[in-house]
Amino acid sequence: MPLDPPLEPMLAADRGELPADGALAGGLRFEQKVDGFRAILFARPGRVLLHSRQGKDLTEAFPDLAAAAARLREPVVLDGELVVYHDGRLDFAQLQQRARRSARTATRAAAAHPAALICFDVLEHAGTPLLARPYHERRTLLEDLFARRILTPPFTLCPATADRELAREWLDPAWGAVGIEGVVAKGAEQPYRPGARGWLKIRSxxxxxxxxxxxxxxxxxxxxxxxxxxxxxxxxxxxxxxxxxxxxxxxxxxxxxxxxxxxxxxxxxxxxxxxxxxxxxxxxxxxxxxxxxxxxxxxxxxxxxxxxxxxxxxxxxxxxxxxxxxxx
The missing domain is CATH 2.40.50.140 (Nucleic acid-binding proteins)
Incomplete structure (x- = not known):
């Protein structure tokens, strides 16, 4: 059965440093933690919904993303981070302002400060739920959606790596200047468990x-x-x-x-x-x-x-x- 909105996202527990290699099932994969709003996007024929982590409907506040989602050639449910770029970095204050808009003011705000969805997971594809699939399978499918240009701007693929030294570089506070807050560690064999703190986040x-x-x-x-x-x-x-x-x-x-x-x-x-x-x-x-x-x-x-x-x-x-x- 297709996933029913709203869907509670999987969460991450705080850690002070990069976890040991065997901390999560299947070996570690690292993703950049970006400074934005967590969001789940339901993009299906004739219906688009954009929900916050708490289940608030943000669809009307982000008409630019809703319009892009309505044009997708394959139905998907995506997990990611809502962001607004400004002057070469992520602008959280501008994102907050956009989240409070509605109707005509939201359309004007979208033109002035376009939003993007940095995607790090795909939870459903072509009507098939993927929550039980391991992370590495979901990530491969997500990368394929970008490679086949099913997902194009304003959708962006979140950088990910199995390289521990590269993840350590992402923890350099210099990355904070462009809006990267740290790293999220995930297990390659982990299923997606809504509401569970099964991942690990390490802040710079x-x-x-x-x-x-x-x-x-x-x-x-x-x-x-x-x-x-x-x-x-x-x-x-x-x-x-x-x-x-x-x-x-x-x-x-x-x-x-x-x-x-x-x-x-x-x-x-x-x-x-x-x-x-x-x-x-x-x-x-x-x-x-x-x-x-x-x-x-x-x-x-x-x-x-x-x-x-x-x-x-x-x-x-x-x-x-x-x-x-x-x-x-």
Missing amino acids: RSSAEALIAGTTGSRSAPASLLVARYDDTGRLRLVARTTPLPPAARRDLGARLTPAGAEHPWHGRHFSAGWGGRGELEVDLVRPELVAEFLADTANDAGRYRHPVRFQRLREDQLPDQVARFDS
């Missing part, structure tokens, strides 16, 4: 510094940090929130942070809980005088990291005015 990370400007939890034992940088106008701008701090870091920072009052640039400001949560964070403001080094991935929107960063240590060798300026 690099270190950076910012000022500690606030904490969550108690200031004497902070749960996480809000880190910031000054912009060229002297305004203190939020850069990121850290992941939960380990106990030793909580104790050390709690003894070093100095509470701030009305003189703090953020006095009276409210912070969203974010990351899928609702409401506001309870934040204790501290004097922005300590420099924190942290590890962050390459997903950065106008100077602010999209994902939580990992606190590494205090940089006692740096003064606050030596921290890089906020770069939007």
Whole structure:
């Protein structure tokens, strides 16, 4: 039976480094992890649907992709990443704006900022579901669809390799400049299991510094940090929130942070809980005088990291005015 939409995509679990060769069934295959929106495309005669990872219908917001899918000569269900290219790189902010469009505004946005679907899996072909087939068979079929020009722009084949050293090169933070966030590792013999975290993702990370400007939890034992940088106008701008701090870091920072009052640039400001949560964070403001080094991935929107960063240590060798300026 053909697959029924919506279909929950197969997911990947986080890893800090490339997994060992035998970590997944059949040996490892590596794909570039691109900075976009996960999407499943149902392209069948007389009906096209484009769904987000959560099952939201994005078809109307991306009429350019829907039109291209309607012209395909062979019916397929594709798994991939929605992206928008701008100035030689993937533009996540522009992609977000496009996802909110509808009707006439979506058509204008498509003309100004065309989207693409970077395809990394084919889940159904010519009415035959492929979920039970091993990854290497599905990948071969996907490559064949591009080789026979069934799939052409705005559809793009996601780069993949069995070469571990090439995968390691893709983890270089320099790839982040064009929108490559890291690597996804898959097993050559793995079937496609909707909703399961059966793949492994490794994000490219690099270190950076910012000022500690606030904490969550108690200031004497902070749960996480809000880190910031000054912009060229002297305004203190939020850069990121850290992941939960380990106990030793909580104790050390709690003894070093100095509470701030009305003189703090953020006095009276409210912070969203974010990351899928609702409401506001309870934040204790501290004097922005300590420099924190942290590890962050390459997903950065106008100077602010999209994902939580990992606190590494205090940089006692740096003064606050030596921290890089906020770069939007």
